[in-house]
Amino acid sequence: MITREAPTHLGTMRDRNLALVLGEIARHQPVTRARLAELTGLTKTTVAAQVGVLTRLQLVEGAGPVREGGRGRPGAPLSLASGPVAGLGLEVNGHYLAACVLDMNGVVRGRAHIARNSRDRPVGETLDALVRMARRVIEEAAEAGFTVMGTTVAVPGVVDRAAGTVNAPNIGWQAVTVEALLADSLPPQPIGVRVENEANLGALGELWYGAGRGSGSYVYVSGEAGIGAGLVVDGELFRGAHGAAGEIGHVVVDPSGPSCACGGRGCVEQVAGLDAVLRAAAIESVDAGGAGHLPDATAELLRRLETGDALAAAAVEAAGSGMAVALIAAVNLLDPDTVVLGGLHALLAPWMAPHIESALSRSGGRLRGSVPTIRAAALASESAVRGGAGTVVARVLADPMVVS
């Protein structure tokens, strides 16, 4: 009978109170010191001391102008500062590189997007391009008055925390030490560089800033050439025993289907991944080894769907049916309230979602009172970078002293 809670050491009480006050400011801003005392159960003196520290750390500001180093007007309501503290999200995707800088309020303070096929390019070249983009975005943010405190990198693969490596077969990466390589190449940051699966970060991006807002528990499906998922439970990322939860792409939807690169047969990726959908729609300009034209080919697919092309419609219906079988598994196992379709699949949602919804209603409808809502992601190709930058903001909220 082991509980998870760590012992409350006296030495961390100050840090706990600091995070407690900052968290209540984030939740209730603008909020007075008196209200903060009520919300936290701390004395007004303790609240005032914490607000003083948070103001010096430039994490909190009073309404109206604040004197340099001052605590603002004592009666004025407090809010999260609109700068300079900021987080950076980066993404390496099969067909683009992206970056996004967020301030403590989640406002975008810088961004970049470079169309680039990384599926058949050497790892070193891709990382060099990523570093160049990141350095430029960090410099531009600095010129605008924002200091990047940490970086989270989204990758389309499985992160092995123990080994510090990333395996991303879809872009040809095997045991790449992304964190170490980027930490060496980017300017020093107090929170450092962290790498994370792109579907996990996309799930957080949509949870905090997009289509997942208001959901406690949801499944974010990231559809590109492959298919991954990020699972959010009670507002937090669900990682599994080895950090590999959410590999929905290899749920079997047809046990007698074709064999898959994973070693299994009939995985959902093979009927609902974009490579498969485009092939079924006979859109020839792209293939698994193609020149990074997945977005162009997807645009062509959307044009054909809009003009009522029968082959395109059949391809998307088959993909929707396959996706539904995988989502029936996810819904039965995980009981989410919402399913968000992200990545390039967000574009297909108007055609795919009805097939998925009707299959979900049929299956298990008599057991559960309600079927999860299916939504398209709201942040397009920025879901993962916003989630990445957001994790840096979340880290500062949880441990404000990291920026000191």
Place this chain on the structure above:
Amino acid sequence: MITREAPTHLGTMRDRNLALVLGEIARHQPVTRARLAELTGLTKTTVAAQVGVLTRLQLVEGAGPVREGGRGRPGAPLSLASGPVAGLGLEVNGHYLAACVLDMNGVVRGRAHIARNSRDRPVGETLDALVRMARRVIEEAAEAGFTVMGTTVAVPGVVDRAAGTVNAPNIGWQAVTVEALLADSLPPQPIGVRVENEANLGALGELWYGAGRGSGSYVYVSGEAGIGAGLVVDGELFRGAHGAAGEIGHVVVDPSGPSCACGGRGCVEQVAGLDAVLRAAAIESVDAGGAGHLPDATAELLRRLETGDALAAAAVEAAGSGMAVALIAAVNLLDPDTVVLGGLHALLAPWMAPHIESALSRSGGRLRGSVPTIRAAALASESAVRGGAGTVVARVLADPMVVS
């Protein structure tokens, strides 16, 4: 950006310290007051005060005899008391009723098991039989010096917390207000009566006292006529958005398979549920409407498997292959380190597990380094009642004042 942590109110600090000290005693017993001060970060005076309260609550005892109401010898190591505080677990299953009393250390202090077909009997009769059994077990425990502080009832269905009802189609229950009915019929208990899905409680029972010990994240599959699952993540139960997570029985393993009572097609329950396995093995003495002979029929199936009966072997192989497809979904989505086969499926594990293991190794083996271990449940038909009684013990550990 909302964090889940509740504000630390000053008024609850004493309760927090009490739970903190009790938790460290549970983890490190036998343990001295001096070591408790190190473990908790509290002063020796505060630890001594908490130990005094916990001793008066009869939750903690020093080595050797303790004077009535005393604190024990100050230097003596402390342990969880071996009485009188106890929790009661009850279970309504399709073919039995069960009960189990556990003390704070998880030692069984009372039990009952009554073979009884509840699949076609009126709800009221079943609940009356359950209450009679529970009252008897509570009385016997009292005679042995144990006080039942709370009761958790395992049911083979979905618990709707908002409505306070249980739907359990396999035993014909619809919107049954189990908690309210039992609370009215059992002696008053400080922690009261709580109802919970049997697979969830089975998962906790095996986690705390059985085959799940040492697992951080695992899937407990409870196989009877139907199939359910309890999911444990980082040592805690995973319930989903509406408390309906773990419905692995309705994961689709054959999209063109027969239609299921849930409204879907080709659910794993239809190929790997015991009703289906017995039908495929042509064991005629049982059917879905049969007279509660599922354990007898399972015993017959086991006899045939042991003598190499080809039809029985083929039925179990088909069940294993179907179960494997559902578990591939669970493994890809949840990334557990262990899978425990419970209920009557624990008996079939020697024949089913090899089929499941080989399918899991093939599928996804190239993506993940390791395949989860497959184990049979260790507590047989007591997994759920032990988990149920254990949740009462866990509640006392988290909030010791409930027993005051």
